[in-house]
Amino acid sequence: MTSFDLVVRGAYVLIGDNWRAAEIGITDGVIAAITAGPLEGAEVITLADDEVLVPGIVDTHVHVNEPGRTEWEGFASATRAAAAGGVTTIIDMPLNSIPATTTVEALDVKRAVAAEKAMVNVGFWGGAVPENLGTLRELHDAGVFGFKAFLAPSGVDEFGHLDAEQLERALDEIAAFDGLLIVHAEDPGVLEAHANDGGVDYHRFVESRPDAAETTAIERVIAVVRRTGARAHILHLSSAAALPALRAARAEGLKITVETCPHYLTISEEQIGDGATQFKCCPPIRDDANRDALWQALVDGDIDIVVTDHSPSTAELKYAHGGDFGLAWGGIAGLQTGLAAVWTEAARREIPLERVLGWMSSATARFAGLDTKGRIAVGADADLVVLAPDATFTVEATQLQHKNPVSAYDGRELRGVVRRTLLAGRTVDIAPGAAPTGSLLSAARP
Ligand SMILES: [Zn+2]
Numbered sequence: 214m215t216s217f218d219l220v221v222r223g224a225y226v227l228i229g230d231n232w233r234a235a236e237i238g239i240t241d242g243v244i245a246a247i248t249a250g251p252l253e254g255a256e257v258i259t260l261a262d263d264e265v266l267v268p269g270i271v272d273t274h275v276h277v278n279e280p281g282r283t284e285w286e287g288f289a290s291a292t293r294a295a296a297a298g299g300v301t302t303i304i305d306m307p308l309n310s311i312p313a314t315t316t317v318e319a320l321d322v323k324r325a326v327a328a329e330k331a332m333v334n335v336g337f338w339g340g341a342v343p344e345n346l347g348t349l350r351e352l353h354d355a356g357v358f359g360f361k362a363f364l365a366p367s368g369v370d371e372f373g374h375l376d377a378e379q380l381e382r383a384l385d386e387i388a389a390f391d392g393l394l395i396v397h398a399e400d401p402g403v404l405e406a407h408a409n410d411g412g413v414d415y416h417r418f419v420e421s422r423p424d425a426a427e428t429t430a431i432e433r434v435i436a437v438v439r440r441t442g443a444r445a446h447i448l449h450l451s452s453a454a455a456l457p458a459l460r461a462a463r464a465e466g467l468k469i470t471v472e473t474c475p476h477y478l479t480i481s482e483e484q485i486g487d488g489a490t491q492f493k494c495c496p497p498i499r500d501d502a503n504r505d506a507l508w509q510a511l512v513d514g515d516i517d518i519v520v521t522d523h524s525p526s527t528a529e530l531k532y533a534h535g536g537d538f539g540l541a542w543g544g545i546a547g548l549q550t551g552l553a554a555v556w557t558e559a560a561r562r563e564i565p566l567e568r569v570l571g572w573m574s575s576a577t578a579r580f581a582g583l584d585t586k587g588r589i590a591v592g593a594d595a596d597l598v599v600l601a602p603d604a605t606f607t608v609e610a611t612q613l614q615h616k617n618p619v620s621a622y623d624g625r626e627l628r629g630v631v632r633r634t635l636l637a638g639r640t641v642d643i644a645p646g647a648a649p650t651g652s653l654l655s656a657a658r659p
Pocket residue numbers: 274276306522524
């Protein structure tokens with residue numbers, strides 16, 4: 214009888230969209246057998262009665278910030294947070310590190326740093342900025358998963374945004390090699406027209422970044438996609454007001470995908486008090502009715518994926534100037550809490566766990582073209598999570614693994630405890646100083 218490196222046995226294993234009792238045989242980091250068993254393994258993990266086995270989360274929107282702003286977040290701490298939260302693959306955004314990932318040299322720098330520290334798999338997005346238009350093919354060939362662009366100021370000086378003409382040029386260029394543009398869609402004109410003097414009142418912050426900032430920018434992206442035939446992806450959709458235009462564009466056959474984030478699905482404006490800048494992000498968290506509409510769009514398939522947009526800074530910047538929403542850093546650290554937060558809210562809405570994993574694992578893996586991730590199947594990588602879906606825990610910001618102890622979920626009780634994260638069939642050890650276990654990923658190029 215064949216003996217596997219590892220056998221995982223459980224009464225509830227998510228295979229496709231179905232829960233089955235199964236034994237998973239793993240050899241050389243890959244799932245080699247799925248049967249009713251019994252299988253023989255050098256190591257055997259038997260799930261407890263309250264545990265299920267699911268594919269690891271693939272989070273395609275993470276800002277690691279190393280090198281350059283490592284005091285905000287680094288590869289060691291971010292990937293430990295990932296593993297602790299059931300995330301086995303992250304794709305790193307091209308900003309807020311220095312250098313930004315806008316050249317092949319910068320990509321090499323980021324890869325070298327990540328290779329020494331990553332506890333989970335790491336891939337990279339490139340950036341499309343005014344200075345590197347015309348050279349995107351080089352980064353594409355070097356294995357970035359696509360290109361991020363801003364249509365309004367990004368928040369850091371070294372990563373400029375594209376104006377209307379530059380957006381058109383970028384999409385023309387990217388269409389020529391069938392690449393992907395991922396867009397931070399807020400319109401600079403609308404933002405400027407609604408700018409205010411900040412302060413501690415959250416509602417005033419929302420007024421400074423209204424729905425129209427998103428709908429105007431998204432309509433512009435749709436128009437350029439229609440003209441160029443390029444593929445584009447709308448990052449962190451916050452405003453449900455943009456959904457009708459997106460629905461129509463997709464029905465028309467335009468290649469546009471859409472993501473939203475745990476904080477837009479689990480928190481609403483009504484819950485955010487004066488000066489609570491741990492909740493500041495751009496675009497902003499909107500009201501409860503908007504949140505319901507985002508959930509409906511997910512259920513209906515109008516939003517494709519849920520990713521964290523993990524974007525921390527130091528606590529000093531996050532709480533700058535006594536909680537002034539105009540001045541605090543905009544970004545939410547959600548890697549470790551994303552799965553539990555979304556699952557907690559989904560359960561409240563009677564949406565089953567397999568749908569949550571669809572949005573956060575299988576669909577994100579498909580979106581990134583990672584064929585061997587996001588599913589439990591023979592031939593897939595054994596990136597797996599042992600989850601106790603009905604167990605609960607209370608988030609304590611100081612106990613989370615990411616670098617700075619700030620969390621929008623601090624004090625919340627969440628459902629879904631990650632008991633073990635396996636990467637290529639090996640349990641990830643998140644103790645400080647443990648050897649890196651992650652691999653660097655490049656986008657598949659035919
Ligand atoms: Zn982001």
